[in-house]
Amino acid sequence: MIVGLNELHKVVQKLKTNHIILLKGNLASGKTTLVKEFVLSLGLDSEVSSPTFSIMNSYEDKVFHYDIYNEGSDKFFESGLLENLENDGYHIIEWADEKLENVLKSYGFSYTVVEITPKENKREYKIYEA
DSSP states (O other), X not given: OEEOHHHHHHHHHTSOSSEEEEEXXXXXXXXXXXXXXXXXXXXXXXXXOOOTTTSEEEETTTEEEEEOTTTHHHHHHHTTHHHHTTSSSEEEEETOOHHHHXXXXXXXXXXXXXEXXXXXXXXXXXXXXO
């Protein structure tokens, strides 16, 4: 399904709390901006920033924000963050790759993929369940 930001908010509101969201898109496509919108839509008062160098940020222990751009999924696994996905809360992973998706599937995790494509002055969001 391809949606705009307003429709995306409606989709987000239907997600269960123990959910994994994989964000895909080119550099500066709006992945971290989407996480900011997500955190705001939950009524959380947290400053959202990209965890590019820390790998993970937590917002009020309800949203866990991962960025595996620099280190890739191997560092994600080595850091023990796969086990973190079992914690209550929303888990949003920027720069998810095929290897991560295969491991998530092999461990029985379900997840939603959001592909972001900038279009002139707006963004298009393609959402699908895996």
